[in-house]
Amino acid sequence: MKKIKYILFFLFIILVITVIIQYPKLNLISGYAAKNTASTLFIAGRTLNSVAENDNNVPLIKLAESSYDLTNKVASAEVFGLMERKAICRDGLGCVLTNGDVDHRLYSEVPLRVQQTIPLPYPHGHLPARDTTFSRVDYGKLSRALDHVFADTVKTRTVLVLYKGHILAERYADGFDPDTPVLGWSMTKSVLATLFGILEYQGKISMNDKAGLPSWEADGRKEITLDHLLRMQSGLDWEEDYSTISDVTKMLFMESNMAAVQAGKRLVAEPTEVWNYSSGTSNLLSGLLRNTFSTYQNYLNFPYKALIDKIGMHSMIIETDLAGNFVGSSYAWASTRDWARFGQLYLQKGNWNGEQIFHPAWVSYATEPTEHSNGVYGAHFWLNAHGKFPDVPRDMYSANGYQGQHVFIIPSKDLVVVRTGLAEEPQFDTNVFLREVIAALP
Known part of the structure; x- marks a missing residue:
């Protein structure tokens, strides 16, 4: 006993x-x-x-x-x-x-959106997509590629393939359709970066500008630039671990002002010495974006006026935190077709229906491999520059998000592929999926 x-x-x-x-x-x-x-x-x-x-x-x-x-x-x-x-x-x-x-009362100001119908076929407008058939595309192979990626174990929800600006294939799991908004998670980072590219094209900022936070002026953080932040090379301390209580989970699920979290971190390395992926950095950038505008209303309007609604991504919304900052690390929602519009904009180097949204050179900047990233990261975009995916062209770059959200852009194939779901590597095999899609093309 x-x-x-x-x-x-x-x-x-x-x-x-x-x-x-x-x-x-x-x-x-x-x-x-x-x-x-x-x-x-x-x-x-x-x-x-x-x-x-x-x-x-x-x-x-x-x-x-x-x-x-x-x-x-x-x-x-x-x-x-x-x-x-x-x-x-x-x-x-x-x-x-x-x-x-x-x-x-904090929410009395909301984005003022102008959502005009663009009288062109999708993806460049809101009319139905042209029913286009390419004689040299193997549609059987393409269909089998989608069959594989929609297998139960892969947990795919939506796929859209744009080839030469035309829908080549499109498929949705039960409960989803072309208009269903999907959370992009960290694909939001690429949207956020694009806003900085637009401001640079407008002559309002330079990527070499210092972050300029008053609390950094007394130490080495005063040397951190926008370029360092966009490339995740700031040298600031950060733990990006979603499996435990870490910097990123505390920020997303406990903090009222997400833009301030990374700003309060100490330097653990000099800028450019290390590459460390950080959602805190993206939300810090969102706060810096806010600082470039004279009023909060202008900050709220800017993403929609300069990018989102301008190219017809009317389903997209970027959620804000309790302090009113866009959660640029994680919280953009959009339909699969609108995520594909975003990829098409990059494939066209920022030109949309004859209007230049950002400078064509911005794409080269965003896709230039960042030192110490082993060729997998540019400026808030993921890369295949060193052949991480061996059967995919090296010029492929992408907006990626948690649980396998992707906008793949492959300029050499004139191709944009969107895949959303609830599983990522290894359940969702990027290399095999893109290899099978590309095999169906001329």
Whole structure:
């Protein structure tokens, strides 16, 4: 009997220690579930069951139980009745996790969007795509490539293939269609970078400009430039680990002002000495973008006026944090067709229906391999410069996001491929998929 008591006591101690260690994670788990539920319901228009069975059905997150209030556009989540978190949705600004009381007067300013119908066939306008058949394209091979990528284990949701500015193939999983907004996660970083390219083309900034934060003036951080930040070469401390309580998970699911998180980090290396992928850096850039405008309203309008609505990506929305900053690291939503428009803009080197959105040289800048990245990263775009994907042309570059969101741009093939889903490498094999698509082309 005594021995059993000792064993039970020992097990109790283990349980207590486990709860103490794991309890802080509940904040992140319920935060992720609440935010993802809110945005997926109120932006993408999907159902709570669909979110629970798919988007939130991942390790740890599936422990959370979510609910929502349709009238007030609020979603809540908790884990075993503990650590309830709420996310509210605001017209024009998307959804955001609350941290205590929320002053709704903060959301009186919203982006002023001009969403004109462009009277041209898709992708350059909003008329139906031209029904085009290319005699030298093997449509059987292309169909088989999509069959493979839509296998159950790959968890693909949408695929669109644009070849020479025409839809070559398009397929959607159940519950998705050409108009369903999809969360791009870190594909948002490439959209954010494009805004800096536009400002540079307008003569308002230079990539060699210093970040210029007053809190950096007394130390080595004063030497950090926009180029360093866009290339993830700032030398600032950052941990990008989504499996634990890290800099990135605390920022996305606990911080009210995401632009300030990376700004408060110390230097661990001189700028350009190391390459360290950092979502905090992207949100810092979003804050710096805000600083370039004289009013908050101008900041809110800029992405839509200068890029998003200008090229007809009317489904796109970039969500803001509680402090009003665009979450440039992670929270852009758009339909698959609008994500493909973004890729087509880059394939056309910034020219859209005769108007130059950013300088053609911006593409060369964004796709120049960053030192120490082993040829996989440029300026907020991913690269194949050193042949990471051996069967894919070296000039391929892409906007990539968590769980396998991709806009692939392959200039040598005049090709844009969008794939969204809930699985990334190795379940989703980029090399095999693109190899099979390319094999169908002349």
